[in-house]
Amino acid sequence: MSKQVGIQRWMLAWCIGGWALALVFLVLAIYAFATKPSVGRSIAKVLSKEAPNSERVAALCSLGALRNSKSVPQLIELLKEEDTTVRMGAVIALIAIGKDAVPDLVKVIERAQQIPIISGEGTVVLTTPENAAAYALSGMGKEALPELLTMLRSKEHRVWYSAAQIISRIGKDALPDLTKAFIDAEDASLSSNIAHAIGLMGDVAEKALIETYNKVKEPFKRTQLLSQFGSLRNPSKEALELLFKAAEEPSTAPTALMALGQTRHHEAIRFLIGKLRSEDPIIRSNAAAALGIANAKEAVPQLIELLKDEKTAPSAANALGVLRDTRAVKPLIELLRKKTSASMHAAYALGNLGAREATSALITTLKELKGSKDTSLKIACIIALGQLKAYEAKPILQEMLNDPDQHVRENAKRILDQLSQ
Incomplete structure (x- = not known):
């Protein structure tokens, strides 16, 4: 400009x-x-x-x-x-x-x-x-670009992010210098900051993202660029196909799947739902998380199904908590009652859903956990009860004030204080 x-x-x-x-x-x-x-x-x-x-x-x-x-x-x-x-x-x-x-x-x-x-x-x-x-x-x-590019080298988040924002406002005129600096960068933190500056431009930077991604060969740089594709609000067919291809590669799949979710594009959502059937539990989990980010309520039935798989249940529960669809309440309560490693995620999801019908199950779970060392599930239940404004939970929360774990006690006190206001 x-x-x-x-x-x-x-x-x-x-x-x-x-x-x-x-x-x-x-x-x-x-x-x-x-x-x-x-x-x-x-x-x-x-x-x-x-x-x-x-x-x-x-x-x-x-x-x-x-x-x-x-x-x-x-x-x-x-x-x-x-x-x-x-x-x-x-x-x-x-x-x-x-x-x-x-x-x-x-x-x-x-x-x-x-x-x-x-x-x-x-x-x-x-x-x-x-x-x-x-x-x-x-x-x-x-005119300001040389100094701004120098600011991107800063290790202070406040400084480099300020520069990234300013550069993003300069817009497409800054892209040739930015992409060159990205390609030339040897330091991973610097290239990450530059990629962020490019991503902040959104759709304006799509062509530069695609061209630069195809030029660089370093895996870490490709991953950094892939994460910025999520800033595209109207991704082209070329951009989507690049992400679809990257989602098939083990080294780039997690980042590509998340970027697809961030675009919220209907083709991206369809692709992610398909990935819920992958044989790889890591891919299924990442796809579930991405669908939550995409606010893809059409994926709720498939996500509920993933709650039955202990490898994907945590991600599926988190996504359902984000989507806040009442169809997920009963399956999440069932997962909570199992008291597995995924039950903590079910508790948080129920709190996010505002599912008052889960109050009884959360209180019962807390009672059953007395004397247990599962502090993560205790804390999740306590926080969920606070989100639900469950005044009937005060007695069990009072008991949690005597729990051996400091974090459990602190969270119980905080929620009790909230409920007393």
């Missing part, structure tokens, strides 16, 4: 929030570009708290028109301004200055205690200095 296009984008976004202000700003910008007053006078006017906002905005336009890097520190300081008009003016001026402002803007992001909020296209949120800095960097487009 060129700088001119970037500034136009900001003007349009601001226009959505206040067209009158945008019109005033545009007129002042034209005037400032024509007159080009000195940097010193413009900075003095901008920093003057006594000056009317209209004059401060005009001075900001002048600084943008002059594109003088000497004004960057003052403009960075203005990102803290309470007045949105002044703050937006500083952002636009920084975009106009371009790459000379990038290092200072990056410092704002790196020093922040939280990740900037980058909203969707056409919306500008300038509630914090780091938000304003993020929008300025994304508005610069490719």
